[in-house]
Amino acid sequence: MNAPERLARPAVRKLATYCYQCVAGPDLLQVKVVDGVATEVEPNFGACDVHPGGGKVCVKAYGLVQKTYNPNRILTPMKRTNPKKGRDEDPGFVPISWDEALDTIAAKLRGIRETGLLDESGYPRVAASFGGGGTPQSYMGTFPAFLAAWGAVDMGFGSGQGVKCYHSEHLFGEYWHRGFTVSPDTPFCNYVVSCGANVEASGGVVGVWRHANARARGMKRVQVEPHLSVTGACSAEWVPIRPKTDAAFLFSLIHVMLHEAPRVRLDLAFLAHHTSSPYLVGPGGFYLREPETKKPLLWDRKRGAAVPFDTPDTDPALEGEFAAEAIEIGPDEDELGRGRLAGVPAFAKLVAHMERYSPEWASGICDVPASTMRRVANEFLDHAQVGATIEMEGKTLPFRPVAVSLGKTVSNGWGGFECAWARTVLATLVGGLEVPGGTLGTTVRLNRPLSERLESAKPGPDGFLRPPLNPTDKAHWSPRPNIRNAYRSMVPLAADGPWSQALGPTHFSWMFLDGTPEGLPKVTMPDVWFVYRTNPAISFWDTPAVVEKMSRFPFVVAFAYTRDETNHAADILLPDAGDLESLQLIRIGGSKYVEQFWEREGFALRQPAVAPQGEARDFTDVATELAQRVGLLDKYNASINKGAGGVPLKGANWDFSLAPDRAYSRDEIWDHVCRAASAELTSGAESHGLEWWKQNGLATKPFAHTDWYLFPTMVKNGLRFELPYQERLYRVGQELGRRLHEHGMHWWDKQLAEYQVLPKWKDFPGEWEQAMVSQGGTAETYPFWLLTARSMQYAWGANAGSQMMKEVAENIAGHKGVIMNTGAAVRLGIEDGDLVEIATPQRSVRARAQLRQGIRPDTLLLIGQFGHWATPHAKDFGMPSMNSLVTMSLSLTDATGSGADIVRVSVKRAPS
């Protein structure tokens, strides 16, 4: 039968749904179903004017059909019969009924409720790990409502998030400009300096779409990275920088702009009126403040006097030295000085601080010619168009079409803060922060409301955005964390919202199980651990240790797609209905992750295109069953009413709330959610139910393009960007140090040094060299840097077991082995395709050498996260992962609680 005949058959249906397998989504698609069998995925062409990527989906979505019918799926609930756990133990899984599975889990949970939700250390007895940068929540139906009904849950057992995310970008980006993820304003930007940002692999459909358009219209992107990634391939220029030296590169750009370019090339008005640049800094490094109001002072050239920062009609001085009647307040409200005090504008402090960081200085560190850095700095200035404006939706806004973007490993671990700061300062110097063409935050995750970025920009002290900091003052700081990774005690910037648990030092939960450092309650194993769409046994660091530790967990419940390395330690496997089999409504549009800037906002439905395979069950049904069996139905329904399904069910003039004591079916629950979503979109005018959403797939309303930019909100609220000087962070670091030392906790002292008013270059690569030396190696015997890079085909998709994904991914270099510089390989007698051994002083892995010119001679690259030993199909790949070579250690943990995917190794032909 040919295609047209199939199209004509009445048994052919096309259903609209979404793909949110990675954080760069969600994207919209259609599933073609023939006689009840899903056969094809297509873009949602009907949404091409709504979705900022033309209604298209990336390669991962085309794996969904094969994913649905994968014969290796777990299709019945199963229980473990072998009480011994460990990589070498056969779990002995046997099928059981859903009733038995749910009764077993519910009995455990009821037992916990009788004992108490917290254990003897004060940690939640129930833990849950979800991977994928928060995307599993778009597949787990109302399970979040169950967790909310339950109470305290430890969601800080790292499965990759925290230590392997864009951590400094998340924490500092959100702190400085509500940019949990940060992006160039690609549709308007003309010049991008991209330090390792691999947007063509990790930016999703919208990122690829926008950058392709930008390239075609002439945007120049300079890709600064040790290997020529797919993004480097698509860039105008590749600068092969030595790993982990990006901060020096960026510092040198700032130096050129401050010490070589005329001042007038900077956006001096922006600096004076929209940043902390004119705030006077006192002898102790803290702002000089008006004694009565404690407001920071600036020097007003109009009045010839120091005035509070919010005085109208000022001409703030950016440079010079001034004396003022003031007080200087240090940590814990300590008064450091009072009276006539000398003050220097923060901008002048910056100028003096950056003098040492010339391109010539950076050249030796970065292995990049000084002339290249100087040229890039000047090109950045040339393209910035300081003074230009643009008309947009009837508003006149500054236009600065230049940006710097940062990738993973650059923006996390030691040096990450310095890079994030330098990136944001570069934008600030030309007035290119949060304006058309410039550097933008895309979304917020630490400030509420999570779906309203601009509304989250609430005023805080000193004329800045309200900082989402955990307390460090004596009255409120506590050495007794709410969860095991201790984010609230150790990482003020992690805030305390729903996402904070995943943004702390998530490796602490694993590391401290076998030895908790002084001052923290002993880290314990959770009584029950839920796992969904995550595989920390593969995706975390020091994976052999993680496997050993999770094997000691007493009761693990894994929502399981196939067998894998983490659910190898499970006691119960639950088959959840997959992407094409289950039901959920999610928010779309506005500005979301990475490069998802929409001009619409609303909701999209994921609907069952086909019946669940085997006994797989929709997550919502599982959540409702558990709520009933544990006796939490009323709280569960109340949580859904409150918005745990993504939409509050009661609004200004509508109420679709669930009755507290009734167990609703999946379709009933989502029918209520759909009606509330319709009402929210139309201010109560419409209340379309589930059937309408199934037919239409999505509904949206306009989202103003100008709402992509925070700058107008800052102006409206009279706020300044807290840049370049970091007085508050310095104070917070000092206070945190005092609190820790008061409790005998000195093991975080190295991290405390990261709290600086202006960051200094440190030998960041040396941190990883030193880690290798401490394991017994030397720079000569372990001369290579091993790095990783995103694979669009695999990233976040839980599709390592997909035949098609492997097949198509292998068209891209690096999916069959370790990428190595050809010249370096020749010197070691290694030929293309040779089996090589990559080793640290402690461990080694083997891979086939794939020789390329596009990588530094001192660098190796292992793409993605493989090394599977239990996942069907994937375990036969023969592809290792750097994760088993990377250690977890305090010394490699930065102050935000993160590390980086980098390790020093040796490489040689593997013994036959």
Add this chain to the structure above:
Amino acid sequence: MTRWAMVIDLRRCVGCQTCTAACRHANATPPGVQWRRVLDMEVGEYPDVKRAFVPVGCMHCDDPPCMDVCPSTATKKRADGIVTIDYDLCIGCAYCALACPYQARYRTDRVQFAYGEATASEEARLDPARLGVATKCTFCVERLDAGIAAGKRPGVDPDATPACVNSCISQALQFGDIDDPESNVSKLLASHQHFRMHEELGTGPGVYYVWDRAGG
């Protein structure tokens, strides 16, 4: 006249293989059979090295070498430029596969499935006529013809456009009639520098590669 052609913008392609997967989907090709795929190429020597992603497949040549060598007349060329294979006539000799300078042809001799046994979707889409014969990119000719018959415009309306073009997330792949000066592909070619692969062979490929603006 109409000459269907594909124009590929190399500035846009990111090598994501979405087209590869979409083609496999739309045409239900077996594992390893990629009528559309994207090459990952590198030229130069460190540090002066360039990497490029180049989508390839059947070039639907004006003078297709595969047709010349076909002993059974299974390979034909339509008036609109599309090179076709009649599976009923093809004897599977594979001369065409050897003659094709673009390595665009496949022959699958036995049934293959992703995981050994057929899944429900594979079973639903199995086409025994494709066993033991030459196969290749068809420019999704059935979709094209059906779309045209329904009044759709190839290269503009998804229902009349090849699946790879529909799927492309960077808009690198464009399809249309290069005999129509107003078509999207004609305009793209007129305003950009371009080449065809192995032009020197005189095959007259129907796939063009754009790499910069005219005069750029």
